[in-house]
Amino acid sequence: MKNIRFVITFLILVILFSSVVGTFVYVVDPLQQYRKASYSPLFSGQQRYQNPGLAKNYTYDMIIIGSSMTENFVPSKVGESLDGNVLKLSIEGSTAKEQRMIADVAIHTGQVKKILWGLDYFSVRENSVRDEESFPFYLYDENKWNDFKYIFNISNVKHAFGALLLPKDQYARFRNLDLLNNWDSSAQYGPDQVFAKWKEARFAEQTTSENEPSLDVVKQRFEDHIISLIKAHPEIEFTFYYPPYSIVRQQVWYSLNPARFSNQQAMKKYMFEQFSNFNNVKVFDFQSDSSITYDLSLYKDLSHHSAGVNQSIIEAIAADTHRVTKENVDLNNSMLEQQVQSLVINENGPVFSLSITMDGQAVAMKQITTTSKNQVRVPLKDFAMAAGIEFSYDIPSKTATLTRENVQAIITVGESEALVNGQPTTLEAPIQIVQNRLVAPLIAITRILDGKVEITNDQHHPYFINYDLSFK
CATH class of the missing domain: 3.40.50.1110 (SGNH hydrolase)
Known part of the structure; x- marks a missing residue:
C-alpha cells in the first residue's frame, strides 16, 4: 500500500513540476515562438x-x-x-x-x-x-501537439531564466536584433x-x-x-x-x-x-x-x-x-x-591576374602557378614554345636546356644557379616541378636568355597586369 502511495505521490509531483516548468517556458517564451516578447529579449x-x-x-x-x-x-x-x-x-x-x-x-x-x-x-x-x-x-510547422519538444527543453528553460534574470548589459550582441x-x-x-x-x-x-x-x-x-x-x-x-x-x-x-x-x-x-x-x-x-x-x-x-x-x-x-x-x-x-x-597567387603580396604577350601578341600559358620569392612561375616548355626557343629536358638529372641563337642556358631543378654559356648565373628563384610540370621564374628566365620584360598595369583594373616579353 505504501509503495502505491509513493508511486502516486511521485507521479503527482512529476506532473506538477512538469506543469510548472512547461508553463514557465510557455509564458516567458524565450525563442518567441508564440508571441513577441513583452520584455527586453535575449x-x-x-x-x-x-x-x-x-x-x-x-x-x-x-x-x-x-x-x-x-x-x-x-x-x-x-x-x-x-x-x-x-x-x-x-x-x-x-x-x-x-x-x-x-x-x-x-x-x-x-x-x-x-x-x-x-x-x-x-x-x-x-x-x-x-x-x-x-x-x-x-518550430516550423503549425502542429501544436509536438511543441512539447520546445516547452520541455532544458536549454529553453535556461534561456528563459537568462532572459529574465541576466543584467541587460550582458550579452549585448544577443539583445540587438539589427546586429x-x-x-x-x-x-x-x-x-x-x-x-x-x-x-x-x-x-x-x-x-x-x-x-x-x-x-x-x-x-x-x-x-x-x-x-x-x-x-x-x-x-x-x-x-x-x-x-x-x-x-x-x-x-x-x-x-x-x-x-x-x-x-x-x-x-x-x-x-x-x-x-x-x-x-x-x-x-x-x-x-x-x-x-x-x-x-x-x-x-x-x-x-x-x-x-x-x-x-x-x-x-x-x-x-x-x-x-x-x-x-x-x-x-x-x-x-x-x-x-x-590567369590568377597568380602571391603569398608575399597581393593576388593578381596576369596576361602574357610576346612583342604585343598574346601567348598561351596553360598554367600560371603561385609565385616564388615574388617571381611569377610559368611552365618552362610553354614559355620556350611561345618564344621560339629550343627546349630539352633530361629526366634523370632533372636538367633543362634552353637555346636561343647564341645563348644557351642549362638549369637544374632546385638549383639557385644556371649555367649561361658556361658561366654560373644566379637565379632569383629556382625552377621547380609543380603538379607534374616543370615551372620557372618568368622574368629571370627571360633575362638570362637576353630578353626583356615590360610590366604594365591596367589603369581601370588594378589587379590585372600584363608582361610583354621581347627578345633582341
Whole structure:
C-alpha cells in the first residue's frame, strides 16, 4: 500500500513540476515562438531555433534569406536602401531546403512583399538540413501537439531564466536584433587569414571533389526549393544575388575541383534562365567583380567578406548595377573563368591576374602557378614554345636546356644557379616541378636568355597586369 502511495505521490509531483516548468517556458517564451516578447529579449544565436519565432511574431515586409554570406547585412540599412521594413533570417551553412523552410514560415504570416536571397551554389548541391535527427522541425510547422519538444527543453528553460534574470548589459550582441549574428566587429580580415585557409582548402577540396552531384540533380533541387516558391507567390518581389567569394576561393575550386566550378558556372546561367520566366524576379552577380574579390583585406577566410561589402551589394542592387541580363550572363561567367585561369597567387603580396604577350601578341600559358620569392612561375616548355626557343629536358638529372641563337642556358631543378654559356648565373628563384610540370621564374628566365620584360598595369583594373616579353 505504501509503495502505491509513493508511486502516486511521485507521479503527482512529476506532473506538477512538469506543469510548472512547461508553463514557465510557455509564458516567458524565450525563442518567441508564440508571441513577441513583452520584455527586453535575449535572442539566441542558434538561427535554426530562433528564426521561426522571429518570422512568426515580428512585423516586417521584407526578409533576408541565405547562408552566413548574408549575416553581415544590417536590416535597418537594407531597409533604407531597398525601401522595406527588413527582418534578417539568415542561417549559417544552410541549404536551399532550410532556406525554403524559413521563407515558408515568414510568407505564411502574409506580411512578406520582398525577399533578398543570397544564393550560394552549395545550397542547392545538398538536399538536407543540418543534424537531421535533432533539427527542430516542430518550430516550423503549425502542429501544436509536438511543441512539447520546445516547452520541455532544458536549454529553453535556461534561456528563459537568462532572459529574465541576466543584467541587460550582458550579452549585448544577443539583445540587438539589427546586429544579431553579425560577426563583422569580431572578425579579423586580411591576406594572412585568407592564405591560412587556402593552405587547408587545397587538401580538403581534393577529398570532396569525389562527391560532386550531377548537374541534373542540382537543377532538380533548385526547382524543388526555389522555383516552386516563386511560382506559388507571384505577389512577392524576389531579388537573388550570387555572393562574391574571394578570387582565391574560386581558383581553388577551378584547379582542384573542376567539376564543382563547372557546375557552379552552368547553374548560374541555368538559374538566370529560369528566373527570366518570372516578372517578379531579379538576379545580380558579384562573383567577377575584381574590385571586391581580389582585395583580400576584405575577407576573413576564402569566402566570407566584411560588412562593408554587404553594404556595397545593397547599394549596387538599389542602383540596379551588377544585374544579370541575357546580354551579360555568358560574359559574367567567362570573365570569372578568365580571372581564375590567369590568377597568380602571391603569398608575399597581393593576388593578381596576369596576361602574357610576346612583342604585343598574346601567348598561351596553360598554367600560371603561385609565385616564388615574388617571381611569377610559368611552365618552362610553354614559355620556350611561345618564344621560339629550343627546349630539352633530361629526366634523370632533372636538367633543362634552353637555346636561343647564341645563348644557351642549362638549369637544374632546385638549383639557385644556371649555367649561361658556361658561366654560373644566379637565379632569383629556382625552377621547380609543380603538379607534374616543370615551372620557372618568368622574368629571370627571360633575362638570362637576353630578353626583356615590360610590366604594365591596367589603369581601370588594378589587379590585372600584363608582361610583354621581347627578345633582341
